[in-house]
Amino acid sequence: MTRTPSRLQVNGRAVELPGLPDEERLLDTLRWRLGMKGTKEGCRSGACGACTVLVDGESTLSCLTLTREVEGRAVTTIEIGPEDPVVARVRSAFAVAGALQCGYCTPGFVMSLAGLLRERGAAASREELLEALGGNLCRCTGYASILRAVDRLRSEGP
Amino acid sequence: MTTPTSRSRPDGEVKLHGAALYGTDLDVPGMLWGALVPSPVAHGTIRSIDLSAARALPGVTAVGAEDLDRLLPFGARDEERPLFPRGEVIYHHQPLAAVAAPTLAEAVRAAREVRVAVDPLPIVSDLESVFPEWPGSGAANSPHVAAHVHARHGDVEGEFSRADRVVQEVYRTASVHQVALEPHACLAEVQDGRWYVRTSTQTPFGVREDLAVLLGVPESSIVVRGTWVGGGFGGKGAPLLEPYALLLARASGRPVRLALGYREEFQLGRTTLPAVVRMETAVTGGRIRARRVRLLLDVGTSLPGRDFATGYSIGFLLGPYATATFEIEGYAVRTNKPPFGPHRAPLAPQCAFVVESHLDHVARESGEDPEEFRARHIWTEGDTTPLGQTVGPFGLGAALERARETAKRWRREAPPGHGVGVGVGFWSTSTGAGGEVRLRLTASEVVIEQGEREIGSGSVLVGLPAVAARSLGVPRERVRVDYSDTSTAPFDSGVFGSRTVGAMGRAIEEASLQLLAVLGKRLAGGAPATLREADGRLLAASGGHEAPVADLLTPEERTTGGMVAGGRHFGPPGTLDEHRVVDGTFYAYRDFTGAAHVAEVSVDRETGSVRVERYAAFHDIGVVIDPAAARAQVEGGVAMGLGTALTEEAIWSDAGELENAGLKDYRIPTLGEVPPVEVDFLEGFPGAGPFGAKGLGEPPMIPVPAAVALAVREACGAHATELPLSAERVARALKLL
Numbered sequence: 001m002t003r004t005p006s007r008l009q010v011n012g013r014a015v016e017l018p019g020l021p022d023e024e025r026l027l028d029t030l031r032w033r034l035g036m037k038g039t040k041e042g043c044r045s046g047a048c049g050a051c052t053v054l055v056d057g058e059s060t061l062s063c064l065t066l067t068r069e070v071e072g073r074a075v076t077t078i079e080i081g082p083e084d085p086v087v088a089r090v091r092s093a094f095a096v097a098g099a100l101q102c103g104y105c106t107p108g109f110v111m112s113l114a115g116l117l118r119e120r121g122a123a124a125s126r127e128e129l130l131e132a133l134g135g136n137l138c139r140c141t142g143y144a145s146i147l148r149a150v151d152r153l154r155s156e157g158p
Numbered sequence: 159m160t161t162p163t164s165r166s167r168p169d170g171e172v173k174l175h176g177a178a179l180y181g182t183d184l185d186v187p188g189m190l191w192g193a194l195v196p197s198p199v200a201h202g203t204i205r206s207i208d209l210s211a212a213r214a215l216p217g218v219t220a221v222g223a224e225d226l227d228r229l230l231p232f233g234a235r236d237e238e239r240p241l242f243p244r245g246e247v248i249y250h251h252q253p254l255a256a257v258a259a260p261t262l263a264e265a266v267r268a269a270r271e272v273r274v275a276v277d278p279l280p281i282v283s284d285l286e287s288v289f290p291e292w293p294g295s296g297a298a299n300s301p302h303v304a305a306h307v308h309a310r311h312g313d314v315e316g317e318f319s320r321a322d323r324v325v326q327e328v329y330r331t332a333s334v335h336q337v338a339l340e341p342h343a344c345l346a347e348v349q350d351g352r353w354y355v356r357t358s359t360q361t362p363f364g365v366r367e368d369l370a371v372l373l374g375v376p377e378s379s380i381v382v383r384g385t386w387v388g389g390g391f392g393g394k395g396a397p398l399l400e401p402y403a404l405l406l407a408r409a410s411g412r413p414v415r416l417a418l419g420y421r422e423e424f425q426l427g428r429t430t431l432p433a434v435v436r437m438e439t440a441v442t443g444g445r446i447r448a449r450r451v452r453l454l455l456d457v458g459t460s461l462p463g464r465d466f467a468t469g470y471s472i473g474f475l476l477g478p479y480a481t482a483t484f485e486i487e488g489y490a491v492r493t494n495k496p497p498f499g500p501h502r503a504p505l506a507p508q509c510a511f512v513v514e515s516h517l518d519h520v521a522r523e524s525g526e527d528p529e530e531f532r533a534r535h536i537w538t539e540g541d542t543t544p545l546g547q548t549v550g551p552f553g554l555g556a557a558l559e560r561a562r563e564t565a566k567r568w569r570r571e572a573p574p575g576h577g578v579g580v581g582v583g584f585w586s587t588s589t590g591a592g593g594e595v596r597l598r599l600t601a602s603e604v605v606i607e608q609g610e611r612e613i614g615s616g617s618v619l620v621g622l623p624a625v626a627a628r629s630l631g632v633p634r635e636r637v638r639v640d641y642s643d644t645s646t647a648p649f650d651s652g653v654f655g656s657r658t659v660g661a662m663g664r665a666i667e668e669a670s671l672q673l674l675a676v677l678g679k680r681l682a683g684g685a686p687a688t689l690r691e692a693d694g695r696l697l698a699a700s701g702g703h704e705a706p707v708a709d710l711l712t713p714e715e716r717t718t719g720g721m722v723a724g725g726r727h728f729g730p731p732g733t734l735d736e737h738r739v740v741d742g743t744f745y746a747y748r749d750f751t752g753a754a755h756v757a758e759v760s761v762d763r764e765t766g767s768v769r770v771e772r773y774a775a776f777h778d779i780g781v782v783i784d785p786a787a788a789r790a791q792v793e794g795g796v797a798m799g800l801g802t803a804l805t806e807e808a809i810w811s812d813a814g815e816l817e818n819a820g821l822k823d824y825r826i827p828t829l830g831e832v833p834p835v836e837v838d839f840l841e842g843f844p845g846a847g848p849f850g851a852k853g854l855g856e857p858p859m860i861p862v863p864a865a866v867a868l869a870v871r872e873a874c875g876a877h878a879t880e881l882p883l884s885a886e887r888v889a890r891a892l893k894l895l
Contacts, residue, residue: 037183038176040388042339043420047821050339078176091174098166098786101794102614103173104180104339104388133829137821139337139389140614142797143829145790 006067009074010034012083020067027051027062030077038078040104042137049136052108052115053077059115059132076114078107087114090153099149101140109136109146113153126154166786169612169619178386181343181358182417189345190219190258192399192406192416193265195272196251196425200283200494200814202276203246207254212271215259219410220268222255229408235374238461241401247276248459249496250814251425258406258414281494283814285432285456288491292436293454297489298741304457305468305490307742309545311735312483317448321440325520329435331508331881332807333456335424336501337826340388342427343417346403353380353408355400360390361652362609365397366644372401383643384611391798392500393427394613395654424819428499429808431456433508435475437516441524446517446535449544451475453488455505458495470745474509476544478554478584478752479517479535484544488742494814500654502795503585503856507802507863510583511881514864519877528868529565529580533558536582537750539843546735547746553778553843554752558582560776560838561754568758568772575760576771577873581864582754586747587660587845587853592728593650595665597626599673600720601708602695604630604637606666609647610658612639615794615855616787617658624784625663625848629670631689632696648724656853659783660749661727663848668725676721680710729846749845751852753777755796757865761874766889768804768870774836775861780845780852792837792858799862801826804882 006017008029015034027044030036030053042050044063051062054076082088090113093099100106116124116132129150138146172178195207209220223242227233235241242254255272259265282288288302298306318324344357353375359365362382370377387394403416418426438450453472468490476486514532521531536558541549561580568578596607604626612619623637630637641647650662677687682701689707690697696707707721715721732746756774761767775792782788805825809817818824844850867878876891 031183032185035185036176037179037185040180040340041182042341043821045420045820045822048339048420078174094174095167095170098170098790100167100170100173101616101790102338102340102387102389102612103169103178106173107176110174130829137339137826137828139339139391139798139826140794141790142793142795142827142835143832144793144797144835146829147834 006071008067008071011076011080017067022066022068024067025063026053026065026067026070026075029067030062036077036079038107040107042104048105049108049112050105052111052136054111054115057115057118059112078110086117090114090117093149093152093156097145097149097152099141099145105136105138109133109138112136113150126150129154166620166784167616180340180386180388182340182388184343184345184356184385184415186345186413189413189415190260190406190410191262191265192256192258192403192414193269194253194402195255195257195269195274197247197249197254197276198274199247199276199278200250201248201279201281203279204243205275205277206273208273209255211273212257212268215264215268215271217260217264218257218268219406220255220257220272221405221409225409229405230374232374236371239372241372241405249494251422253402256402256406258410281814283493283810283812285454285491285493286434289454293489302492303489304460304492305742306488307469307472307744308487308740309738309744310485310740311544311738312448314448314450314483314485317483318440320442321447322442323524324438324440325523326438327516327519327879329437329512329515329879331433331511333429333431333810334501334802334806335427335429335808335824336391336393338389338391338393341418341420341423342394342398344400344403345413345415346400346407347413348404348408351379353404355404356383356385357400358385358387358394360387360394360613360654362644363649364395364652365400368397369400369404372397373404381643381645384609384641387611387613390613390653391502392504392654395500395652396428398426420821421819424808424824425816426496428497430501430504431458431495431498433505435512437512439516439520441520444524444526446479446481448483449481450484451486455488455490456493456495457490457498458493460490460497469743471505471509473545473744473747474506475513478537478582479532480537480541481544495810502798503860506583506585506856506860507799508881510581510860511863511867514581515867515879518868518871529562533562545744546738547732549750551843551845552750552752553840554582554584554754556840557752557754557776557778560840561756561774564756564774568756572758575873576758577761577869577871578756578758579865579868579870579872580754580756581861581868582752583857583860583864584750584752585656585853585857585860586751587656587729587749590729590731591651591655591657591661592726593661593665594648594724594726595662595669596648596722596724597666597669597673598720598722599707601706601711602636604632606637606639607642607647608639608650608662609642609644610650610653611641613653615791616784617653617855620784620787621659622662622666625659625666626670628849629667630674633691636691636696656855656857659851660845660847660853661729663851665725665727667848669723672723673721677707677710681705749852751778751845751857753857753861755861755865757869759866759869759873761870761888763874763892765885766887766892767885768866768883768888770800770833770866772833775858777839777854777857778843778852779839779841779854780843780847780850781841782839783851788839788854789837791854793835795858796835796862797827797832799859800832800866802881803863803866805884807882807884
């Protein structure tokens with residue numbers, strides 16, 4: 001039995017995934033099949049949030065997602081360029097606030113916030129933004145500088 | 159549009175675009191994936207380890223103890239630390255063999271195909287089961303004791319017998335894991351008789367040194383290159399996976415990647431293990447007259463004689479309070495757990511929790527105001543420590559004053575049911591760990607040539623350029639940090655122990671002075687030059703002359719990449735009064751530094767759960783090198799300390815198995831659990847670092863469990879004598895009231 005190759009949109013680019021095993025996780029597809037290492041592998045069990053990406057704009061744990069489940073959909077990762085204004089805005093807030101240290105959790109935090117901002121836009125409250133980060137762990141910053149980045153995002157508006 | 163780069167984080171750009179490559183991201187064409195074969199039990203006799211089924215799988219390379227002589231050319235290996243055990247396994251998941259295969263799935267399958275037959279032996283898991291009645295005389299010679307330290311001074315028995323009051327307590331602290339979000343990972347290649355490894359490490363040169371011993375090959379044949387490090391916290395110092403990856407690379411002739419899954423990270427990572435402390439204090443006339451301190455420290459399967467953990471950490475139980483008469487004794491107890499490892503301020507937060515909680519209790523029992531009582535005894539400059547060391551410039555008293563003012567205000571403002579606690583702790587910059595740095599001055603920039611990688615704290619990428627910029631008088635944007643591997647970088651001891659900015663910074667200062675002196679001579683034959691930047695060029699001035707650096711470089715320098723100066727740093731350790739040492743090795747401190755923290759907590763009296771409502775941290779820092787990075791260090795350290803204080807506990811079963819090897823069961827603080835932290839620094843108590851700086855890596859974590867525990871006591875009366883202060887433990891302490 002032959003199947004048509006799986007397809008994904010990754011950061012606006014169409015990619016074909018010939019021979020994709022049913023059990024392959026999106027995290028592994030991105031990192032090892034497509035060589036995109038920006039999405040980080042942490043606990044691999046949905047507890048740390050380091051692997052968060054957007055699927056059709058919604059923040060998603062790529063370690064718990066089978067690539068087959070998201071066939072044909074649009075995946076956005078931390079490697080997305082300036083064409084994504086929401087991610088660019090979050091990045092900018094993090095840079096100005098110095099909201100990173102070792103940086104391993106950073107892609108996950110950025111994508112979680114980008115997901116919420118895409119969904120809620122300027123209406124996003126501080127509480128909603130913090131809730132969006134509830135699944136992201138950071139061991140270095142104590143979250144303080146990340147909260148300053150969140151406040152910067154809110155004060156700057158869209 | 160480019161991302162605006164914060165001056166405080168020059169690595170923001172690369173990390174915010176997902177372009178920073180960590181150990182876990184390593185990947186080269188033709189590479190194999192490695193996996194370790196773990197021991198199924200914590201203690202047992204190896205009957206057989208059969209690799210044949212694994213080797214029969216296509217593309218699989220497997221190595222075990224029998225292969226070491228063939229793979230390692232000189233055979234002069236560390237007999238005390240065999241890479242694979244031969245007769246006995248001594249901890250759960252101890253690597254018994256290693257395999258490599260074209261994919262991770264195939265490697266995992268091959269590891270499962272290794273047939274392991276081990277006859278279980280009785281194990282020691284619980285530290286306290288070894289000496290149920292506490293170690294008696296002669297215990298130091300027990301095979302269960304890996305190290306013994308003992309010191310005393312003065313008429314201990316006399317002071318205790320004459321005391322107004324003697325207070326005795328026992329404290330217990332839990333095993334904690336570093337929980338860097340990036341698990342250990344490396345990639346190895348063996349080519350032309352050289353052993354290359356890229357790895358996520360805090361100490362590239364330390365890894366090289368240890369690999370040379372473990373593999374029995376000369377250091378000069380090993381090349382270690384660091385990657386971005388996804389958090390270290392002490393856990394990425396000594397090599398863990400590197401020797402196995404190199405063996406597999408040698409056996410297969412291919413590059414081999416070896417990384418731990420997160421579960422394995424918990425199982426094999428070098429945790430700080432449990433400790434039990436007995437404290438006895440004699441008080442007469444409102445003064446501490448004598449202290450007796452005894453420590454039992456679980457060191458797992460650490461090597462005998464490797465008593466640094468005991469001899470260094472135990473000193474934190476004696477300070478930072480004046481105690482003329484004392485006796486202290488510590489035992490490093492072997493159990494069937496992985497070797498003990500450093501964890502941001504090894505055992506100092508636990509010791510501070512014990513000392514602060516105990517002296518608070520002593521004061522209450524003696525009818526004294528607890529904070530006043532502690533403040534009365536705190537070390538100040540010129541004091542002699544129990545081990546006979548003289549305390550240098552020390553801002554802890556000043557920090558404590560600030561903390562007490564804050565606590566006073568918070569107590570007025572706090573709603574009923576809240577409690578406020580003040581805790582202090584001290585630290586010392588890593589003793590005697592030296593290093594070198596090279597500075598390269600070109601027409602337009604200064605390059606810091608060195609081998610350390612940024613582990614997140616900012617010490618390498620923020621601290622070192624800040625020191626160079628200040629020493630040379632150039633803008634920070636004109637200073638670049640270069641990373642080399644251990645074959646070309648000047649030697650340095652590593653990023654640990656709050657030493658980086660202090661030690662490497664001094665080397666940079668020294669190299670900077672040389673550069674300025676040479677420029678000054680070339681300009682006017684006189685005084686050292688000053689530098690400034692104009693239109694992207696560096697200009698040097700001296701004796702009324704100014705010229706572009708470009709014009710001052712010799713023809714040789716112009717063709718060899720600039721003017722180079724080296725600096726080195728070695729901090730001679732302080733001295734102890736050896737007459738006070740009875741047995742074992744104690745370590746002198748260097749650059750006394752300290753912090754006083756204030757916590758306000760609320761306690762749910764039904765469940766015992768503790769919420770930290772607000773927090774303030776006052777740090778003796780010598781001089782602030784970079785305000786944003788310093789503040790970030792304190793904020794992060796406080797959060798990590800809150801984990802040790804409230805939730806973090808690696809639970810080892812009676813079978814020596816780690817029961818909560820995952821982030822769902824081993825809980826680190828989440829965003830909603832960390833309160834805002836007020837941070838302030840006390841300058842004016844200079845250390846040995848550049849411009850009088852002191853280290854700030856460990857100190858922010860040290861007073862946290864103490865401050866939280868004392869706040870809990872004030873909030874609800876519960877006197878917790880065990881870490882962490884989990885809801886269950888606080889509820890239990892509440893029942894005792």
